[in-house]
Amino acid sequence: MGGIRGYWGPVEGGQYTKSKPGLGMLELNLNKLTGLCYATEELLEDTGLLGVILQKGFEDEFQFLIQDAIMSGSGAGMPLGIFNSGGIVSVAKETGQAADTIVAENIFKAWSRLLPSSQKNSVWLVNNDCLPQLFTMSIAVGTGGAPIYLPSNGAADAPFGTLLGRPLLAIEQAKTIGDSGDISLCDFTNGYIIAEKSSGMRADISVHYRFINGEAVYRFQMRLDGQPVLSSPITPANGSNTLAHFVKLDAR
Secondary structure, three states, X not given: OOOOOOOOOOOOOOOOOOOOOOOOOOOOOOEEEEEEXXXXXXXXXXXXXXXXXXXXXXXXXXXXXXXHXXXXXXXXXXXXXXXXXXXXXXXXXXXXXXXXXXXXXHHHHHHHOEOHHHHHHOEEEEOHHHHHHHHHOEEEEOOEEEEOOEXXXXXXXXXXXEEOOEEEEEOOOOOOOOOOOOEEEEOHHHHEEEEEOOOOOEEEEEOOOOHHHOEEEEXXXXXXXXXXXOOOOEOOOOOOOOEXXXXXXXXX
């Protein structure tokens, strides 16, 4: 990893073998996420919890935008998303695979490209459009077959279970079925770093800016940045395929 090497030996009193780590810099510059809205004096007088409602609404909106940036952000004025980083592995479709389909081999190959150290922290992220095919996906066993994915305790239970032992979650930020990134296997614990001001989302209100209009101005902001740890996939000690913290299915 990064040129860090260890060696067996030396014999007693012998000289140690040196290695020279190759170090890089990961720089995070806090970007500003903002929101602004006006509220009339009448609305403020008639709605006692307006401030609370707006706070909760912008918290939800900011959470969506942050998650979207972590997945697909350009890195320009926002976090760098995993889909746009050089540290993600893409799994190609199978030969002859029909458009907009998911087959068991896609899932197995995605798992095989995840770093072994990331397996215990990984999560599958999928678009809702993928669920019908996941529910019916199976692998041939003799003349029959066995399901690849089923919700916990079968179809009668809650809709989200595990796929190859890891949690599966449907998110809006995943691409639609058949597009690159409709299904991804992610280890955010080890693979993504994010920095933000400890104050979180800041909320301010002013009655001065729109005073002659009888309106108050609510302003929300927070500062953060993030990017994947790896700038490129890792070549393992043995094996021909590169591995990474993040793996996605390519366009099909």
